[in-house]
Amino acid sequence: MALQSSILHLARKNLLQESCKQFLLQAHGLHKSTASGSLEIAAHSQADLKEENLVSPAVEGLKETTVKTLQEMPGPSTFSNLVEFFYRDGFSRIHEIQTEHSQKYGKIFKSRFGPQLVVSIADRDLVAHVLRSEGATPQRGNMESWKEYRDMRGRSTGLISAEGDEWLKMRSVLRQLIMRPKDVSAFSPDVNDVVVDLVKRVKTLRSQQDDGQTVLNINDLFFNYAMEGVATILYETRLGCLENEIPKMSQEYIAALHLMFSSFKTTMYAGAIPKWLRPMIPKPWEEFCSSWDGLFKFSQIHVDKKLSDIKKKMNKGEEVKGGLLTHMLVTREMNLEEIYANMTEMLLAGVDTTSFTLSWSTYLLARHPTIQQEIFEEVDRVLGGRAPTGEDVAYLPLIRGLVKETLRLFPVLPGNGRVTQDDLIVGGYFIPKGTQLALCHYSTSMDEENFLRPGEFRPDRWIRKDASDRVDNFGSIPFGYGIRSCIGRRIAELEMHLALTQLLQKFHIEVSSQTTDVHAKTHGLLCPGAPINLRFVDRK
Amino acid sequence: MSACILRVFLQRAAVMRKAAQQTFSQTRMFPQCVTEINTHSRGINTFTSSLRAEEKVAIHFLNRDGKRISVKASIGDSLLDVVVNHDLDIDGFGACEGTLACSTCHLIFEEAVYKKLGPVSDEEMDMLDLAYGLTDTSRLGCQVCLRKELDGMILRVPDVISDARVDSEKESSTAPPKV
Numbered sequence: 103m104a105l106q107s108s109i110l111h112l113a114r115k116n117l118l119q120e121s122c123k124q125f126l127l128q129a130h131g132l133h134k135s136t137a138s139g140s141l142e143i144a145a146h147s148q149a150d151l152k153e154e155n156l157v158s159p160a161v162e163g164l165k166e167t168t169v170k171t172l173q174e175m176p177g178p179s180t181f182s183n184l185v186e187f188f189y190r191d192g193f194s195r196i197h198e199i200q201t202e203h204s205q206k207y208g209k210i211f212k213s214r215f216g217p218q219l220v221v222s223i224a225d226r227d228l229v230a231h232v233l234r235s236e237g238a239t240p241q242r243g244n245m246e247s248w249k250e251y252r253d254m255r256g257r258s259t260g261l262i263s264a265e266g267d268e269w270l271k272m273r274s275v276l277r278q279l280i281m282r283p284k285d286v287s288a289f290s291p292d293v294n295d296v297v298v299d300l301v302k303r304v305k306t307l308r309s310q311q312d313d314g315q316t317v318l319n320i321n322d323l324f325f326n327y328a329m330e331g332v333a334t335i336l337y338e339t340r341l342g343c344l345e346n347e348i349p350k351m352s353q354e355y356i357a358a359l360h361l362m363f364s365s366f367k368t369t370m371y372a373g374a375i376p377k378w379l380r381p382m383i384p385k386p387w388e389e390f391c392s393s394w395d396g397l398f399k400f401s402q403i404h405v406d407k408k409l410s411d412i413k414k415k416m417n418k419g420e421e422v423k424g425g426l427l428t429h430m431l432v433t434r435e436m437n438l439e440e441i442y443a444n445m446t447e448m449l450l451a452g453v454d455t456t457s458f459t460l461s462w463s464t465y466l467l468a469r470h471p472t473i474q475q476e477i478f479e480e481v482d483r484v485l486g487g488r489a490p491t492g493e494d495v496a497y498l499p500l501i502r503g504l505v506k507e508t509l510r511l512f513p514v515l516p517g518n519g520r521v522t523q524d525d526l527i528v529g530g531y532f533i534p535k536g537t538q539l540a541l542c543h544y545s546t547s548m549d550e551e552n553f554l555r556p557g558e559f560r561p562d563r564w565i566r567k568d569a570s571d572r573v574d575n576f577g578s579i580p581f582g583y584g585i586r587s588c589i590g591r592r593i594a595e596l597e598m599h600l601a602l603t604q605l606l607q608k609f610h611i612e613v614s615s616q617t618t619d620v621h622a623k624t625h626g627l628l629c630p631g632a633p634i635n636l637r638f639v640d641r642k
Numbered sequence: 643m644s645a646c647i648l649r650v651f652l653q654r655a656a657v658m659r660k661a662a663q664q665t666f667s668q669t670r671m672f673p674q675c676v677t678e679i680n681t682h683s684r685g686i687n688t689f690t691s692s693l694r695a696e697e698k699v700a701i702h703f704l705n706r707d708g709k710r711i712s713v714k715a716s717i718g719d720s721l722l723d724v725v726v727n728h729d730l731d732i733d734g735f736g737a738c739e740g741t742l743a744c745s746t747c748h749l750i751f752e753e754a755v756y757k758k759l760g761p762v763s764d765e766e767m768d769m770l771d772l773a774y775g776l777t778d779t780s781r782l783g784c785q786v787c788l789r790k791e792l793d794g795m796i797l798r799v800p801d802v803i804s805d806a807r808v809d810s811e812k813e814s815s816t817a818p819p820k821v
Contacts (some may be wrong), residue, residue, distance in 0.1 A: 234774060234802070260711075274739065281741035283765045496764055569762050570778050575771035583772055584744040585737045592742075592765075 103215060118248060128479060169532045175221070177212035184569055187215070196624040196630075197516035197544040204545050210529040221533060222517075224542035226552050228529050230576040232520060232539060233583045235239060239266050242588040243519035243538065254390050258439035260447035261589060267432060272444060275435040276589055279426055280335075287492030288535030288593040290424075292334045293597055294489055297604045299344040301328045304609070304638050306346065316614045319633040321461040329356070329458035332449055332590075332596040335384070337404040340424045349402065359398025359453060361389065371377065373557040401445040405431070452590045455514045456597055458629045462507040463602055465634045466559050477504060478606045480642075490603045503561035505598050509580035516544035516628045518582055543579060544628070609638040647737070694808030697791040698699060703749075706799050707734055721797070722747050731798055740784030742766065745773035747783035750798040762787060776799040 112520050178186070181590060186192040192199050203211055204224035214218050223229055248263035259265075261272055300323070307317045317323060326343035329352075333341045341352040348356070380387050408427050422432060430441050467474040477500045481490075483496045495501060518538045525532065533539070548556045553563065565571055581588040588594070605611065614635035623631040698714040701724060705711055711731075716725040722736045725747070736747040742765045751759065756779035762770070767784045773780060780800075 230772070230774075236737075277741045277743065279745060281738070283742060285762065404687075502764060533722060566767065569767065572771055572776065579772070584746075587743045 106360075121349075122500065136569045151293075152197060159272055160462055169527055170530055171532055171533070172212060172221070173217075173535075174208065175212045175531055176207040177214075178207070180214040194623040194625060197447065197628055200517060200540075201529055204542060210531065215235045218538065220538045220540050221528075221531075222540040222542055223528065224545035225529065226546045226549065226575075226577045229541050229543075229546060231528060232541065233576075234312075235524070235526060236584055238585070239270050240584070241265055241521040242586065242642075243521060247390065250441070251391055252481075254391075255395075255398070256439075257398060258443040260440070260443035260445075261449045262451060263443075265337075268342050269512060272308060272436060272440060273585070273589065275430075276444065276448075279429065280593055281589060281591070283492075283592050286596055289335050289593070289596060290490075290492040290600065290611055292425075293331055293398065293600050294491075294604075296327065296331045296340075296344070296597075296599050297489075299330070300601060301608055303344045304605075305326075308638055313637070315637040315639055316616070316634075316635055317638060318614075318616075318635050320464060320636050321457055321630060324457035324460040325453060326356075327361075327460070327601060328597065329449075331456070331601075332452040333594065334626070335402075335593055336426060336445055336448060337454075338408065338427050342415070345376070351400070354396065355400040358393050358400065359450065361398065362393040362450065365392055366460075376600070392498050393533065397446050397450060401449065402442050405442055405445055438592060448590060451588075452594060452626060455590075456594050458514050458627060459508055459512070459594075460598055460601060461503070461634050462512040463598070464605065464611050464636055465613070465630070466508060466511070467606075468611045468636050470559055473559065474499065474606070474611065477561065478610075481603055485520065485603070485607070487607060489607075490600055492600075495599045495603075497561060498599070499565050500561055501599050501603055503564035504602060505595065506564045506578070506580075507559060507561040509565070510553065510578040512549045512580045512622055512628055513543045513547055513578070513580045514627050514629075515582075516624055517542050546576070547578040547580075549577065561614040605638075608641060612639060646702050670732060697790070699790065701788070701792075703730065703732070704796075704798045705730075706801055715788055717788050717797055719788050721749060721786050721788070724784065725787070730808045734802065735799075738782060741783075742769055742784070745769045745782060748773040748776070748800055749783045749786075750800055751779045751781060752796055753779050755779075755792060755795045758789075759786055773800070774802065776813055 125617060150413065156272060183192075184248060186199060200222065201224070203213070203222065209225035210221065210223050213222060244260075245265070249259060251257070252259055252263065259268065261269065261276065264272060275286055303323060304317055304324075307323065308315050311318070326348075330341055330343040333339060341355075342349045343352055343356070388612045404604070405427065408424075409431050412422055412424075422428065427441075427445070430436060467477070468576075480500045481496060485494060518541045520541065522533055522537045524533050525535050526537075527533070528621060546552055550556055566573060576583070579587075581591040581594075614637050617635040619634070620634055621631045622628050699717060701713055701715055703711040703713075703725075710786070713724060713728045713730070719727070720740060722740045724730070725732055725735050732749075734746050738744040738746070741745070743767045748770070759781060762781065763785070766782050769782060770776060770780055774780075777800075784796075
């Protein structure tokens with residue numbers, strides 16, 4: 103998700119106390135954890151396992167007798183950070199700065215953004231260490247501005263903005279509905295209907311170009327596809343985003359979404375600007391509120407419509423059948439405001455994340471015709487010309503590999519946040535409860551130690567030889583891990599797997615001569631830095 | 643501590659869900675989605691298991707502290723159901739309620755038993771990749787359902803050495819299991 107993902111969004115927290123005492127090394131806190139390592143030593147006893155982990159070189163300070171304090175942790179100075187971000191527009195290069203800083207200061211370092219201290223972790227095993235230590239209700243970052251908007255308007259928080267027990271209660275309801283792969287696979291027919299429209303739209307768009315084959319700025323198309331796909335599942339309704347004429351209500355929503363994303367920087371400041379400054383700099387906060395108004399309004403219209411349909415049916419004594427929203431409205435495990443809020447936040451989170459990844463996937467396929475051919479052959483061998491279902495994906499390992507490899511090279515969330523809920527010892531440092539951590543997924547997924555020749559696009563690196571073959575893990579966790587990982591993961595995967603498979607069945611994808619190297623930039627999320635224009639040539 | 647709260651919460655959630663589904667059947671409304679969830683019942687959903695004939699198998703867990711916990715559990719239940727329904731004291735087990743978002747229900751099987759378990763889905767393998775102390779006979783408890791042939795099996799609960807929390811309670815639970 104765009105806003106909350108940024109470690110910089112959190113600038114209003116109290117100054118963190120760094121004056122922590124030297125702690126004696128406690129064995130339980132400092133073991134290196136790596137699945138690849140433990141696989142090799144799986145035959146050994148647990149005692150051996152501990153010992154081997156203890157002498158691992160990957161965790162600094164392991165052999166020292168004392169744990170270091172945050173004060174001793176290296177990192178850029180506050181001043182150089184200010185210059186980097188505000189003067190040199192570091193915001194669009196957050197992912198690169200992550201890597202630069204980890205090379206300069208080590209795989210755990212601290213940075214200051216005004217009063218906000220952030221401890222960045224760019225080591226796979228330390229990331230694993232932190233995520234495995236999570237409690238019942240992990241916190242990602244400071245969501246005060248989101249919460250403030252909701253309080254002001256009398257709205258509920260949703261999965262992104264809620265914390266603690268309130269969050270767990272909603273998560274517990276929603277994950278039972280949209281997280282199990284088999285449950286999500288049941289949405290295949292609905293998603294495939296959207297894919298049919300996507301293919302149709304490709305044909306319409308390319309016919310509008312002189313060569314009859316180019317689709318300009320492919321992300322616009324995938325944005326509409328992702329929105330249509332998510333809405334189909336969440337609202338059980340079609341929005342018409344892939345039609346030639348997009349209905350007005352959907353257009354308004356798209357505008358609100360674009361405002362939310364395009365004003366990312368300003369809305370980020372909206373959270374960072376202290377309240378007393380708002381009368382002097384009102385615009386960021388106003389835009390922040392008005393885009394939320396638009397997003398909530400849209401969800402409410404759809405939810406209310408579904409609710410009145412259900413009521414009508416019940417009054418007539420008809421059987422009520424439906425999908426996700428119907429289930430939520432009938433069971434009322436969450437109240438209506440909570441449903442509005444979660445529908446809003448899930449739709450928001452499920453659009454550009456999916457569209458950027460699809461854009462990169464097709465771009466990478468176009469840039470690597472040999473790999474594209476290999477994947478096409480797999481699809482053709484398994485399906486012939488038949489449209490895939492969710493169950494088919496298990497037999498399309500290269501399609502799965504394509505999505506994984508795309509997200510490794512372009513993790514849509516280049517970094518994720520955690521606010522420590524306990525005192526932790528990570529990488530030999532004592533990190534007090536309440537510290538903002540930034541888990542640097544972009545750095546770890548581009549790290550040579552985790553992935554051989556990390557710059558290369560190789561979907562086959564994710565292929566397993568057999569069930570016991572382990573593929574590298576915490577180095578690339580684009581959806582996160584654990585109880586607070588992406589709740590839309592399986593839906594997003596389904597949307598991407600089905601769309602990519604069908605696009606490959608229908609088209610040979612090539613780079614347009616109007617597109618050269620496209621680099622990533624961070625704009626809340628990691629997105630294409632320039633329009634990606636692709637040619638969709640019919641397959642015979 | 644936090645794990646305790648979580649477990650209480652999970653149990654309460656299960657009860658609430660069950661109640662909601664009963665409401666459904668009373669009002670003769672069976673949204674497609676609910677039916678599907680029952681069909682794919684895994685994890686915490688106790689609704690379907692209560693309808694099954696109560697055939698039981700014995701399972702023995704070797705917990706992290708080396709203690710053996712033996713239970714009789716219903717055929718068809720997942721190992722996560724077993725841990726939740728019997729309120730077994732395994733810290734942090736099944737945090738995501740069997741939705742394949744974590745690997746905290748990681749269990750280690752005897753080789754002969756492991757071979758009887760059947761194929762592993764891609765999604766489970768991806769999550770196993772993220773499990774601590776993985777072995778060649780590891781599975782996620784939420785994905786393994788009890789069958790008659792599994793009667794008497796012994797499962798090892800892997801250690802959680804990687805826990806970074808500074809918490810003296812943790813120390814006792816990190817003693818190597820005696821297998």
